[in-house]
Amino acid sequence: MSSLKALAQRLGLSITTVSRALDDYPDVAQSTRERVRHAAREANYRPHSAARRLRKGAGETVAFVMPAQPGHFHEPVFAELLAAIGEKLAAEHHDLILLAARPGLEEMATYRRLVESGRADAFIIARTRRHDERVAYLEAKGVPFICHGRTETKRPYAFVDGDGEAGFKALTTRLIGLGHRRIAHLSAPSYLTFATLRAAGWRQAMTEGGLDEAARQLLVEGEPTEADGHRLAAELLAGPQPPTALLCATDRMALGAMQAVVEAGLAIGPDIAVTGHDNIPAASYARPGLTTMELPPAEVGMRLAAMVLARMGGGDPRELSTVLSLRQIPRGSSGEA
Amino acid sequence: MSSLKALAQRLGLSITTVSRALDDYPDVAQSTRERVRHAAREANYRPHSAARRLRKGAGETVAFVMPAQPGHFHEPVFAELLAAIGEKLAAEHHDLILLAARPGLEEMATYRRLVESGRADAFIIARTRRHDERVAYLEAKGVPFICHGRTETKRPYAFVDGDGEAGFKALTTRLIGLGHRRIAHLSAPSYLTFATLRAAGWRQAMTEGGLDEAARQLLVEGEPTEADGHRLAAELLAGPQPPTALLCATDRMALGAMQAVVEAGLAIGPDIAVTGHDNIPAASYARPGLTTMELPPAEVGMRLAAMVLARMGGGDPRELSTVLSLRQIPRGSSGEA
């Protein structure tokens, strides 16, 4: 690890001059600048990141805290998202630091620790909630952040999100067009913003289709897991007036629901339509294929990274928010493909 | 961000004493220690990580460089692995920094940058190759690292790996017991250590079953993706003496192979057995379910984290290597379940 001091000594210059030469200050002679540049490349010099951050008061580090459940963390798209974020940030010479903490006290303690020890200069917040303490905390501290998903707050903030409302409305309308009337919505917990938005889209389509009454009976809520999808679907199918379509908030719920349909002796597609959201790999390998919609994780990751960099540079959050429309992917499970 | 200086001033003590009190040095009076502790908690004091790392010459940061292909990075288990690593490291007050870089020049440049700028104190190496430049580089630099998977090197090194050899041998033997004779192996590229080990297990079982000649014709190699699994399986099935079993190196290859089998008009399970490795979520939602084997990612992540911490503390790599046996998961695709 060669330092400025070593370089300066070798070149017969002062530390100051070497530092300024590498930073393209105008008060160093062209010839010296080149000499320094060359020597630095030669010696494979890299500024010591800790020293720089100590002196400048801030570094180039973005933190991502995964909202991890204890043992099981089955979010297949996260890997892709992280890869995209990591790649983009690395290209701009920034670091991504990754932590996992359970939502709640542990999560907030993690955020506080990162901010107060000066480890992180900005955050990417995943799985935003409608009332999100993480957002409140970072706003209060004046730390830049970007949300993956929307939240409710007074101040302007920057986010990337899929248009779940429009996406679920369009899909529901399509199902109505196929003749479905009793379309149930298996929602994720309503404290998660995306769950509320998707439910709103479904409700709008139901209302416009004159199916208000059906809608009133057909909204159920559970965790976005296969297990809860299975349980909720089984309960609905065992009811007095079972639905003919199960519009699930996520693919994982939908996969659980598909299993419940099969166990009830019904055919997925012709008898009962099942749909999801995310386009996880399993969706295309299920039989029949799962009708779903997608927000390309690689693109979202890229955007999140680009936006957090812009925020760190002082960009206006109002100009940085993006709602991306969802790509609909019809497959056999909705009786369409 | 309160500093030692601020604390010291408030308490009427020197910086030294405050620092030593918090670090439990014996040369500070019990009463002072408590007074300092209390004030530190009060002020929500955290040592500034960059300052500490600058002074101590090393910090508490582990790096993980994802071997990412450009746009698509579909390794569902990575998310879980990362969550486990991040959680364990955070619990021990270490940071995980995550980067993505394409194997090759970009990847090595990333490693060099991290080491030379003093950003990373240790590494977790994923997807080890038989001859791995990353291992060679870190060995040369004396930087501690842990491998997820094995590699070929003279010096002792630490790793966590599943026993692919025994696992694939056991599964192949089981297939032979079911009456299969022409068991093809769809291998991953042989520069990846795990691919070689899995192929070796398959070969051993074939030899012990007296099927040497069949084995000679039935080894094919491709990328561990659905696309290559599909292609290789289709080629084999179109051959003069098609196999009755497709033993795939990974679940993703197996899912592609299953599609090829269906397209060939054959039944998965009764006609042709298909098996994989990883137990990705899609494996259990395919129809029929995919017979596979598993190395629990959460446990591997925990172990990797624990081991890298031990290595950073100077632990002997010889005592830190673990080969975990694989859990076999029989499902319909092998005609067993």
Next chain:
DNA sequence: ATAACGTTCCAAAACGTTTTGGAGACCGGT
């Protein structure tokens, strides 16, 4: 000749921490 200015360089301070090498106060024993 002197003043004013532009160019090129540098010494020193600062960021917040840990560690080194004592210093001062008090005790008991001589």
Next chain:
DNA sequence: ACCGGTCTCCAAAACGTTTTGGAACGTTAT
């Protein structure tokens, strides 16, 4: 009185960088 030892405490240096506030020199204008 003095010495040795034990308890507490602290000033100062160091880690590698960036930044401030000049200094030294040569050139041009007065």
